[in-house]
Amino acid sequence: MNVYDSVRMADVLAPLGYAASDTPEGADLVILNTCHIREKAEEKVYSDLGRVRAEKERRQKAGGRMLVAVGGCVAQAEGAEIIARAPMVDMVFGPQSYHQLPEMVTRAVRQGGGVVELDFPPVSKFDTLPESVSPQGVSAFVAVQEGCDKFCTFCVVPYTRGAEYSRPVAALEKEVRALVEQGTREVMLLGQNVNAFHGEGPDRQSWSLAQLIARLACIEGLERIRYTTSHPRDMTEDLIALHGGEPKLMPYLHLPVQSGSDAVLKRMNRKHTAAEYLDIITRLRKSRPDIALSSDFIVGFPGETEQDFTDTLHLVQQVGYASAYSFKYSARPGTPAATDDQQVADETKAERLQRLQALLMSQQEAFNRASVGQTVDVLFDREGKYEGQVMGKSPYMQSVHVRNGAEWAGRILPVRITEAFANSLAGEIAIPQPKQQRRSAA
Secondary structure (H helix, E strand, O other), X not given: OHHHHHHHHHHHHXXXXXXXXXOOOOOOEEEEEEOOOOOOHHHHHHHHHHHHHHHHHHHHHOOOOOEEEEEEHHHHHHOOHHHHHOOOOOEEEOOOXXXXXXXXXXXHHHHOOOEEEOOOOOOOHHHOOOOOXXXXXXXXXXXXXXXXXXXXXXXXXXXXXXXXXXXXXXXXHHHHHHHHHOOOOEEEEEOOOHHHOOOEOOOOOEOOHHHHHHXXXXXXXXXEEEEEOOOHHHOOHHHHHHHHHOOOEOOEEEOOOEOOOHHHHHHHOOOOOHHHHHHHHHHHHHHOOOOEEEEEEEEOOOOOOHHHHHHHHHHHHHHOOOEEEEEEOOOOOXXXXXXXXXXXXXXXXXXXXHHHHHHHHHHHHHHHHOOOOOEEEEEEEEEOOOOOOEEEEOOOOOEEEEOOOHHHOOOEEEEEEEEEOOOOEEEEEOOOOOOOOOOOOO
């Protein structure tokens, strides 16, 4: 979501003459677009600001000026405290306010900084963003839903992103069509709780995510559709069925479970049980037998016992994941879990995380090894580490690299997988190469 927001910030600033720079050196405006999900996010912000300050001071000594802004979820959570701790910051704004960047820049220049914008506007930022969108390449992000009403006890999203909001279907279709005209072949539909999408459809009725995907799948030139991040409570029957009926919807789903223990899930306020989650997986695999699954896990949540953790390992063994993200629980200020008096010792969390990650990695490696010898369609979307190497994504979200394939960039081609690694695959283009015609002697 932050990658998408950063692209849209550039769109908002373009009419003022701003263009993206690869480095802070020489920039007139530096924006740190922050995320509050990971541990020690605030410390990382201040560390980065220290590096930016040196460049800002250099510009000032040379008679120039650099504006510095902190945006995103850390900005929403910390507010004016950021300017108090780092006076060189000129602007602080939350994720719902970046459409006001032109106005904020003007105010910062006039009053010499000190601009703080953390309101949740009654009118969605999406209603005021420019209609034109910057090219994102063959694979693009599109925010369809934002915010969350679930209030998991460990999560800051409802406080930093606000209540759930879904964009109208017509606006999303227009944005995706514009991206496809610029060369996009694949879109990732984004939302903090993306499958809770309920945007207004062309019939003025509330449309589900399944209805939106089916609509976008009709766009000529769009070859692949993905979505993230989902909540088990919103895996509706029409969405599950669509996985088996829409070939443009890729057979990969990130569906966070967080824990395999019902007791922990209840304390997390997840509103689903382990059995309900497993039932969803069963129905998904019945609809799309080859679907690959990913998830999120929090280890050492307050009150988690050894048996609770064993239940998580058991769930992982039952599902069999293609990939997963796992973390030690870390408190987020302002969330109910942060004040729970049943905090788990850090050494216990570390030991459990190591055991969980070993199991998850073994599943990921097994999934990748099973791909060897298969031929899969790969969307080549970026250069590889080595000269002439090109990389792309399989339908199952695996990274695939091919040697001597720079000319295939931007295309979807069949690749025969020849090698499997922990985090990627290697392969060869499976289409026959044109033979050189022999010249006959005169």
